[in-house]
Amino acid sequence: MSRYDVDWDEMEDLAVVAPFFDELRTQFAEGPAPEIGTELATLFVFGAPPVGVVKPTPAPSTRSRTTRRVAAGAVGGLALIAGMGAAGALPGPIQDPVASAAKFVGLNLPHAHHHHHPTPASGETGGDKEKGSSPEVTTHAHRSSHVPTESDQPTPLKSDGSTGGSTGATGATTGQSGTTTKRTGTGSSTSTGNSTVTGSGSAVSSTGGSGSGDHGTNGNNQHQRPTYHGNGRTTRNDGSTTSTTAPPSGSGDSGGGSTPTTTPPDTTPTTSAPTS
């Protein structure tokens, strides 16, 4: 009875069923031997090629397969971002965080270069709008490739809003990588390197460059130095303007359609535009 692994409360059932089990075993477990088919008979006579012991390898679970795929995708994505970051090919908003993050692991990736396309400001349409606007200036200066020059001195940009319409460029320097992005509500302009593009009444920001146009606002610093205007005027710290006779020779673009005719700043004591 115990060979059936039954519980005590099943013993009564088993006592009734046991004769049936004996009959079942006699009829089926001890019956006649089965006939052997041709294939098995051949196997018994001639044998078969030896088979090695193959340990069954458990199939990878769905979970582990999914994990592997996700991991492979993550690694591939990281490699792609790292490659593009090393090449500096990532979009600006992504390049900077990636470069910053890479610094933590000892990688020196280039920061984003904000390329500014000087837009010729309209000298007559900008108007004197700066006072009422609060321009948002974002400056990224990539100093790694910068060759300091005299013209790199910060340019004070104090806008008094009193002048406009004429632009000037001062100071010709080389290889300036300072970039500035400026967004204003009305009449914006940007400057890259030494060139200064101004529009009448618009704000000008410049970093590292020499000279400025009208109504500049320095997004990088607030040096209290007079500003030389391309139209021959210089703005002092107190906002007053003095006239000069000739602008310095420079590479700056002219905006507003007027050609600078001022004298170089070094010949005019009242100007402070960096000389070069």
Next chain:
Amino acid sequence: MPIFHPVDPLGESFPHVLNAAREGSGWAFEQLFRSLAVPAAGYLRAQGMADPDGGVNEVFLRVFRSLGTFEGSEDKFRSWVFTIAHHLVVDERRARGRRPVTTELSEVDGSHPSGDVEEEAHRLLGDDRVMGLLDQLPPLQRDVILLRVVADLSIEHVAESVGRRPGAVKALQRRGLAALRRLLERESVTKGVSP
């Protein structure tokens, strides 16, 4: 066709026979076959397989083809063989459910239940008595009872064969015993004798 008589369990010689079978020795295949062919064929017959002898041949062909994947003792080999046999039964059960069973009219004559209870009871008392009782069990209870009694497998090995936990197998066995007891008591009442 040669007829082999069943042999006793291989016992201590089982590892040697198993290794010889893996090396392709015909005599080893024959030894393994003879040790389990009779209960395997009985299990297939008790499950109502149409061609139990052909089923046994198919079971052992599968066993010998997959011999390289097996490792273990003789008890485990027995359990493995009956697991394959049980899978064959399940396959035929499913196939039978999908297609209608065709039966020769000559076989139907004289065996069709007349509807008379006494005549039906007498039929159960005959050769088909055991099969008639087993047919009244649910398939899972029938599987467990047959694997326990005919195949002589332990609860754990039956659980492996039917793909269930040992606790579930014990529960199925308990319900199968109770069902068989009720059937036997009902049969004794019909016959007017004690079971």
